[in-house]
Amino acid sequence: MFWLSAGVSILQSEVPTANAELVRKINKKISKCHETAHIPLKFHPQDETICVAWCDRALAQRQNGGAQCGYMVCTSTPGLTRGERRPLSMISHSSSKAPRVARSSLAVEAQAMTAAQ
Secondary structure, three states: HHHHHHHHHHHHHHHHHOOOHHHHHHHHHHHHHOOOOOOOOOOOOOOEEEEEEEEEEEOOOOOOOOOOOEEEEEOHHHHHOOOOOOEEEEEEEEEEEEEOOOOOOOHHHHHHHHHOO
């Protein structure tokens, strides 16, 4: 359920200052988790395989003003690099607090790219 990772990570950053509103947010996230638990990850057979990665960041998205970094690594076929629509098989993902303090969006973007590498 990789689509829930960013939200869960941001909620974790709010735990030190927890209140009733945070509990409501956590319960809503848990409900979403239960609603989508039946959705499987699919792995597509491929004759030729390449690995591709996407990364993104969000500056000052956390309650303490910190940055959020995320990446997703998938396998696909070489046609993807030529702009063709090809199936993807996700092999790794992460969404978490940026590992270092960043003062600019470019600095956080570089951290996300480093994590995806």
